[in-house]
Amino acid sequence: MWSLCRSNVLHKTLVAQLNTCCRLQAMKTAGKNLPKVYITRRIPPDGLKALQQAGSCEIEQWDSDDPVPRSELLKKVSGIHALYCLLTEKIDKEVLDAAGPSLTVVSTMSVGYDHLSLEELKNRGIRVGFTPDVLTEAVAELTIALLLATSRRLIEAVEEAKNGGWGTWKPLWMCGSGLTESTVGILGLGRIGEAIVNRLRPFGVNKFLYNDIAPREELAAKISVDFVSLEELAKQSDFLIVCCALTPETQGMCNKQLFSKMKRSAVFINTSRGAVVNQEDLYHALASGQIASAGLDVTVPEPLPTNHPLFKLKNCVILPHIASATVETRNAMAALAAHNLLAGLKGEAMPKELKL
Numbered sequence: 001m002w003s004l005c006r007s008n009v010l011h012k013t014l015v016a017q018l019n020t021c022c023r024l025q026a027m028k029t030a031g032k033n034l035p036k037v038y039i040t041r042r043i044p045p046d047g048l049k050a051l052q053q054a055g056s057c058e059i060e061q062w063d064s065d066d067p068v069p070r071s072e073l074l075k076k077v078s079g080i081h082a083l084y085c086l087l088t089e090k091i092d093k094e095v096l097d098a099a100g101p102s103l104t105v106v107s108t109m110s111v112g113y114d115h116l117s118l119e120e121l122k123n124r125g126i127r128v129g130f131t132p133d134v135l136t137e138a139v140a141e142l143t144i145a146l147l148l149a150t151s152r153r154l155i156e157a158v159e160e161a162k163n164g165g166w167g168t169w170k171p172l173w174m175c176g177s178g179l180t181e182s183t184v185g186i187l188g189l190g191r192i193g194e195a196i197v198n199r200l201r202p203f204g205v206n207k208f209l210y211n212d213i214a215p216r217e218e219l220a221a222k223i224s225v226d227f228v229s230l231e232e233l234a235k236q237s238d239f240l241i242v243c244c245a246l247t248p249e250t251q252g253m254c255n256k257q258l259f260s261k262m263k264r265s266a267v268f269i270n271t272s273r274g275a276v277v278n279q280e281d282l283y284h285a286l287a288s289g290q291i292a293s294a295g296l297d298v299t300v301p302e303p304l305p306t307n308h309p310l311f312k313l314k315n316c317v318i319l320p321h322i323a324s325a326t327v328e329t330r331n332a333m334a335a336l337a338a339h340n341l342l343a344g345l346k347g348e349a350m351p352k353e354l355k356l
């Protein structure tokens with residue numbers, strides 16, 4: 001099997017082949033006692049290629065596009081040295097206990113790290129890699145797409161066109177709201193917030209506001225956005241875009257208090273984490289007309305059950321957590337996670353290490 005893999009190295013379909021060859025079994029390099037790595041899912045080819053080409057670890061991988069069952073994960077992590085995981089795996093005390101003291105590196109193929117028990121990792125001296133920057137552009141782009149789809153009612157309009165609701169051209173039909181001369185509020189001004197602002201500016205937005213845990217003066221001055229309180233953000237924004245990390249402080253912060261302060265014409269967009277929003281409160285705000293519409297790329301739970309009340313609302317556009325889903329971005333995330341892991345195993349500085 002190994003020589004078959006090696007001969008494929010020169011072939012242009014290497015990447016796909018590697019995925020196929022390497023999934024089902026641990027790959028050992030004869031005579032070497034290499035550190036063991038467990039990968040919790042099929043990953044984009046550049047990630048596996050980076051790990052393979054390094055030739056410095058023994059890899060085992062969960063052979064599926066779906067998450068590894070928890071019981072399997074608990075079995076497979078025993079005695080590993082590094083874990084390559086995704087945002088769907090909760091890496092907590094139970095997993096770390098099951099892994100044992102050999103585990104020194106956890107590398108997540110995500111910018112978000114709310115699925116990792118940071119305190120547990122820190123206490124055990126386990127280093128953590130994550131994937132900021134490489135997905136910023138893709139997430140910002142999708143946020144704009146979701147905002148336009150929501151504010152200009154694209155999904156409803158497509159349905160109407162397909163299902164006979166089109167009728168004739170009507171002056172008052174399918175009207176949404178435009179970005180020109182609007183006020184856009186950013187909740188959480190980081191890399192992604194900045195990229196969103198830069199993409200929205202050419203639409204003729206009048207004013208950008210933001211709220212964050214603390215003012216980010218340098219960045220805010222660079223991109224001309226004004227810090228306001230959460231209340232002012234809610235009151236003034238025509239479009240309120242959530243792009244903050246999920247932390248104990250941000251959990252559930254978009255709730256009925258916030259929605260009740262927003263304009264009835266406001267559009268609410270979330271591409272961060274579902275748990276930043278109190279979904280029941282959002283449902284009531286949308287159903288009662290407290291706010292005009294919402295576009296969500298993230299929900300609780302994921303996937304959101306198909307019978308969830310939010311799916312019944314015409315003024316709610318729900319995407320299945322695809323903000324970073326471009327081929328290039330997912331490959332870049334996979335490769336960065338691999339390089340973080342390899343550096344961690346060697347005791348070197350990771351390209352992107354989370355400071356614990």
Ligand SMILES: O=C(O)[C@H](O)CO
Nearest residue numbers: 109110111112323324
């Ligand atoms: O945390 C992340 O990496 C994103 O949610 C993936 O799109």
